[in-house]
Amino acid sequence: MSGGALLEVDGLEKWFPVAGGRLFGPRPRLRALDGVSLTMQRGEVLGVVGESGSGKTTLGRAVLRLLEPSAGRIVFDGTDITTLSRRRMRPLRPRMQLVFQDPFASLNPRMTVGSIVAAPLVVQGRGDRAERARAVAEALEMVGLPARAAERFPHEFSGGQRQRIGIARALILRPDFLVADEPVSALDVSIQAQVVNLLLELQQRLGLAIMFIGHDLAVVGHISERIAVMYLGRIVEMGPTDEVLARPAHPYTKALFAAAPVPDPARRGRRVLLSGDVPSPIDPPSGCAFRTRCPQAMSACADGRPELRPVSTGHAAACILLNATT
C-alpha cells in the first residue's frame, strides 16, 4: 500500500480519559478520534473541516505523533511511525512541522524572532551560529519579513506578521509535510487573505503537503485540493474539493454549507437550520453520530455505524442513504 503516498492513516483512534464514572467502574473516555483513515500524496493540500469537538485538531496532532494514538496506524513516507520511540522519531521530525492557530500564544515573548525561528535548527543540532543566522534570514524573507526582524521581539509585530514568523519557524527545516491548525482563524479578514496566499505560494514553490485544518469552510475550500469533513471524531465525507462543494453527499456537509453565511445580501435566507448542539464525544449517539441532528434521520441510522462509501471517483461519504442508492 506504499504507492508513494506521503501519509497513510488507517483506523486512527484517540481516547482521552475523563473524570467521572462510578468507583471501580470503567473510566469514561472521550473519543476524540473514532476510526479515521486517510491518505495524503506528496505536495497535496488536504483540508480538514469541522466544528468544535469534531476531532480535527486531535487528528493534526496525532499524525505528527504529538499525541499518542490509542489505536490505528500512521505511516509516514513508508515508515510506520505509530509506535516509534522519541529517539527514532527524531530524524523524521524535520520533515513534519506544525503551524499553530494563535500567533500570540505560540511565540515565546522573551525570545527574539531570530531565536524563535532558529529553534528547530538548534534542536536538530544543525549548522553553526553563522549558518543558522543565514537560514533564519532566508526563512524570514521567504514569508515576506525583512531579515532585520530577527533582532526584534514578537510583541513588536501584528497578528499577521506573527503568523508569518510561525510559518518561518515551521519551514526552516524544509519539511515536506505541514499541519496548519486554524492558521488564519485568529487574524483579521484583510490579513487572513495575505496568510492564505502565502501558504498557497509556499506550498507550490516548495512542493509541501499541507493538512489545512479549519472551521471556515470558505477558507479551507479555497486552499485545499481535497477536503475531509469531520463530525464527532469521524470523517463523514471526503473527496476532491470541487466535487464535494458542487455535490455534497452527506447531510452534515450539506448543513455545514448551508449554515456558512455568504457575503451576498441577494442570497439571504436559503438555509437548512440544524437544530441542537453537537453531542458530547464522551457519550456519542449509537450508529451514525450525526443522526441526532440530521434532518433525514430514520430509525435504521441508530443501528450500525455507516462506513465511508464511494459516491464518485475519489469522493466518499458515510451515510446509509447513499448505500441505498448506490
Add this chain to the structure above:
Amino acid sequence: MPPIPDSDPPLLRVRDLAVRFHTDGGVVNAVDGVSFDLRRGETLAIVGESGSGKSVTGLAIMRLLPGGPGCVVDGEVLFAGGGAARDLLRLDADAMRRVRGDRVAMVFQEPMTSLNPVHPIGAQIAEALVHHRGLAQRVALDRATELLERVGIPEPRRRLASFPHQLSGGMRQRAMIAMALSCDPDVLIADEPTTALDVTIQAQILELIADLQRQSGMAVIFITHNLGVVAEIADRVLVMYAGRAMERAEVAPLFAQPAHPYTAGLLASVPRLDQRGTVRQGLTAIPGNMPDPTRLPEGCAFHPRCTHAVAGTCDQAVPAAETSADGRMVRCARWRELRA
C-alpha cells in the same frame, strides 16, 4: 422586513461620537467622529477589523466605558425611546442605569465572561426584571422561564437553576440574549454575538435574533467583522477603520458597488465558495498591516494600504464625510473619480 419610511424620526441618533484613550503609549482616538441614525425595527451592522473602534462605539452608547481622565467621550447619542429624545452621554448615572438593560440592552461575544459563573442563569435573567420592573422574585422567575423558552432553550423551567458552565456555548449565548430581552428593549446592541460559536450554531442564533426582532420591532446594532453575517442580517451597514466611519450605506448597494476602497478591499479578501474557480488561486488581499493606533497615518488612515492612494491628497487631510446621490456616506478623497 418592510422598508421603514425615512420620515420616521430615528430612534437613535449618534452624532460625531469620539472616544479618546490616554495610554502610556500616547493618545488613541479609538472612535473619531462617527455619526449614524438607527431607525425602529432596523438592523445596522457596524463592520470592521480589530482596532476599528466598532466595539468601543457600542460600549460608548451603553456608557460602559471606564470614564475618568484616561477615557474621554465626546459627541451626542440622542435616544428617542420612551418620549422626548435624550442625550445618553449627558444623563446622570441613575437615569442612565434606568435606560441601560431596560430600553437599550447589550449582548457580548463571550457569554462565559459576561455571565456570572456563581449564579444560576434564572436568577441572572430575573435580576433585570426585579431591578427595572420591580417584579417580585417569583414572578420574575416565571418571566425568565418564558424568556428562556422564547430563545429556544429546551426544558426552560429546569434550566433556570443551571449555572453558565453547565450550558453549551450556543445555549449560553441564548441565555444572554434572553437576559438582554427581558425588559423588551428598543435597541439591542449585539457585539460579535456569534463569533465564538460554530457555524451551525451561529446560523441558529442569527435566525433567533431576526425572529425576535420581527416579533418585538426592536432595532439592532450588530457589531461584527464577518461580512457574511452582515450580508445575512443587516439593513444598513457602517464600515469602520482605525476609529473612523469609512462608508455607510444600505446593505445591497454596499455589497454590489462598494464606494470606499477599504470596503472594496475587505469584500475582495473574503473567500467565497460560490465564486471559487476550478484552479486554486490567491485571494485579493489588502496589503500591509493595521496601523498603530497611537500613530495613525496622516490624512486618510487607510492610505498606506490603499492601492488608489495619491500622494499630496490622501496623505494630507482626513477626507470629509460626503454624501452621494443614493444617500450613502463615503469618507474618501477620490471616491467620485474611482466610481466613474
